[in-house]
Amino acid sequence: MTNEEVAKDLIRQFGEDVYDFDDPYGMLTLSTTREQIIPMLQYLNTHPIYQISFLTTLCGIHYPDDPNPEREFCVVYQLHSLVNNFRIRIKVFLAEADLHIPTATTVYLTANWMERETYDFFGVIFDGHPKLTRILNMEDMDYFPMRKQYPLEDPTREDKIDALFGR
Amino acid sequence: MSTVLDISNKNAPGNNLPAKPEESVQYVNELTTLNLGPTHPATHGIFQNILQMDGEKIVSGEQTIGYIHRAFEKIAERRPFYQITTLTDRMNYCSSPINNFGWHMTVEKLLGVTVPKRAEYIRVIMMELARIADHLICNGILGVDTGAFTGFLYLFEERENIYEIYEEVCGARLTTNMGRIGGMERDLSSEAIRKIRAFIKRFPPIMREFEKLFNRNRIFMDRIIDVGGITAERALNYGFTGPNLRAAGVDYDVRVMNPYSSYQDFEFDIPVGKSGDTYDRFMVRNEEIWQSLRIVEQALENLPEGPYFADAPEYYLPPKKEVYRNMEALIYHFKIVMGEIDAPVGEVYHSVEGGNGELGFYLISDGGRAPYRLHFRRPSFIYYQAYPEMCVGTTLSDAIVIMSSLNVIAGELDS
Numbered sequence: 191m192t193n194e195e196v197a198k199d200l201i202r203q204f205g206e207d208v209y210d211f212d213d214p215y216g217m218l219t220l221s222t223t224r225e226q227i228i229p230m231l232q233y234l235n236t237h238p239i240y241q242i243s244f245l246t247t248l249c250g251i252h253y254p255d256d257p258n259p260e261r262e263f264c265v266v267y268q269l270h271s272l273v274n275n276f277r278i279r280i281k282v283f284l285a286e287a288d289l290h291i292p293t294a295t296t297v298y299l300t301a302n303w304m305e306r307e308t309y310d311f312f313g314v315i316f317d318g319h320p321k322l323t324r325i326l327n328m329e330d331m332d333y334f335p336m337r338k339q340y341p342l343e344d345p346t347r348e349d350k351i352d353a354l355f356g357r
Numbered sequence: 358m359s360t361v362l363d364i365s366n367k368n369a370p371g372n373n374l375p376a377k378p379e380e381s382v383q384y385v386n387e388l389t390t391l392n393l394g395p396t397h398p399a400t401h402g403i404f405q406n407i408l409q410m411d412g413e414k415i416v417s418g419e420q421t422i423g424y425i426h427r428a429f430e431k432i433a434e435r436r437p438f439y440q441i442t443t444l445t446d447r448m449n450y451c452s453s454p455i456n457n458f459g460w461h462m463t464v465e466k467l468l469g470v471t472v473p474k475r476a477e478y479i480r481v482i483m484m485e486l487a488r489i490a491d492h493l494i495c496n497g498i499l500g501v502d503t504g505a506f507t508g509f510l511y512l513f514e515e516r517e518n519i520y521e522i523y524e525e526v527c528g529a530r531l532t533t534n535m536g537r538i539g540g541m542e543r544d545l546s547s548e549a550i551r552k553i554r555a556f557i558k559r560f561p562p563i564m565r566e567f568e569k570l571f572n573r574n575r576i577f578m579d580r581i582i583d584v585g586g587i588t589a590e591r592a593l594n595y596g597f598t599g600p601n602l603r604a605a606g607v608d609y610d611v612r613v614m615n616p617y618s619s620y621q622d623f624e625f626d627i628p629v630g631k632s633g634d635t636y637d638r639f640m641v642r643n644e645e646i647w648q649s650l651r652i653v654e655q656a657l658e659n660l661p662e663g664p665y666f667a668d669a670p671e672y673y674l675p676p677k678k679e680v681y682r683n684m685e686a687l688i689y690h691f692k693i694v695m696g697e698i699d700a701p702v703g704e705v706y707h708s709v710e711g712g713n714g715e716l717g718f719y720l721i722s723d724g725g726r727a728p729y730r731l732h733f734r735r736p737s738f739i740y741y742q743a744y745p746e747m748c749v750g751t752t753l754s755d756a757i758v759i760m761s762s763l764n765v766i767a768g769e770l771d772s
Binding site for chain 2 (some may be wrong): 214236246247249252266268272275277299300302303311325326335336342
């Protein structure tokens with residue numbers, strides 16, 4: 191069971207909807223559309239040989255500087271097959287104007303809090319989630335703190351300006 | 358003139374009900390809401406659970422977490438790589454060295470640095486000692502929650518000894534910040550080796566005594582057997598890892614499946630349970646303590662000679678003596694301390710077997726001095742969502758025991 195094997199099988203299964211194949215540090219990485227993400231998770235989960243049925247992480251990434259506005263947000267699913275010891279990383283890119291993605295709680299119960307955390311940090315809305323509220327931050331927070339436009343430190347502070355290193 | 362409204366008009370239509378029977382007890386068919394936490398002493402941390410109780414039985418539970426959320430993932434986006442180690446300390450603070458080395462190994466994987474064998478063995482020794490300390494706390498406190506304080510007290514003396522070893526190795530006790538990217542910050546001193554040897558000798562009889570006190574104790578067994586059980590299938594779907602998953606019968610251990618830091622050199626067993634209940638979790642942790650001790654013994658016995666840090670001057674802080682004498686070392690020292698070392702572009706996921714399970718680091722580097730994005734896979738956060746399900750149908754006292762045996766660490770939960 192190699193990266194190429196799984197990649198070819200996924201292309202056979204999902205055709206145009208899987209793209210951007212890569213294997214940084216040996217881990218198969220690919221992108222798909224939000225329409226295909228749940229069928230893909232289900233396919234990998236129930237595949238008789240692959241048995242990629244363990245959701246290791248689910249998190250969001252913000253790329254505000256990406257020239258393509260359709261790729262501003264990214265939701266990353268890292269899955270693991272405990273039978274074959276095979277890991278795969280699936281990315282779904284989303285536009286800021288339409289931050290909707292179907293929930294993975296229908297496949298994995300563990301996605302529940304991971305999705306709430308992603309919503310809490312980035313504002314990605316997981317359609318069909320049983321209870322999509324903030325989890326780590328307080329309920330009346332009115333922004334999504336992990337987005338890059340919110341700097342960690344107060345930008346108005348002048349004593350923090352470091353002219354030498356520019357940060 | 359206003360008319361007086363006779364509110365006690367007994368003769369009004371509809372009011373002539375028959376007199377109530379003389380009964381003082383009324384049965385009300387409603388649930389009691391019980392607030393367990395956030396600062397309940399039995400929850401060992403700040404967790405809130407709003408339980409719906411039907412008499413003694415728990416009907417449902419709702420969790421509130423985030424009381425000590427410190428935005429580590431956000432802070433990490435501004436810090437140079439070596440400064441993030443201090444953040445990892447504060448996640449699972451019962452076994453900080455595992456977190457520290459897990460992070461170092463992630464960065465080493467990104468940078469492509471190979472760590473010499475001696476450093477890897479020292480890491481293994483410290484990580485296994487940390488695992489012992491972590492499991493000692495969990496199992497000791499499980500005893501306290503069931504009313505047996507003695508075991509906890511005896512074991513804490515041993516944890517203290519482990520902390521003294523930490524102190525000897527890195528100078529700190531709880532938030533250890535142990536090691537560096539590329540190896541250890543200093544070699545194992547002879548005093549540290551003496552302390553580890555003394556620990557290996559002294560610990561087994563105390564652990565045996567602890568097991569004698571609990572393992573076949575009728576009261577203890579009645580209290581925790583078949584409490585908070587979870588099936589293997591359910592546990593996997595909930596993303597359980599570590600001792601809690603192994604108690605349910607799945608032999609997934611990162612140390613064996615994806616060996617890191619020379620774990621393939623050591624011989625040890627993976628204990629597994631059957632029913633995933635509190636007793637199995639307790640027994641799995643007990644056995645893991647023995648296995649960890651075995652690994653420490655082997656690593657100390659076969660500790661290779663050689664350097665304790667990698668030959669990576671760009672990332673590993675040069676020895677202080679060199680900094681004063683050698684221009685190159687001075688430059689590297691300055692660049693590393695000021696965080697001016699740029700990492701290569703890439704994304705990497707690395708996981709280690711933490712005290713509670715698979716502790717993962719998902720690091721995305723855009724080539725800058727700090728990570729572009731860093732996500733921590735915190736096992737406590739992931740398996741704590743199964744807690745209400747495990748509690749339903751049990752009593753409040755069982756709920757306390759289940760939480761205790763899951764070993765939910767607030768720092769790791771909220772990150």
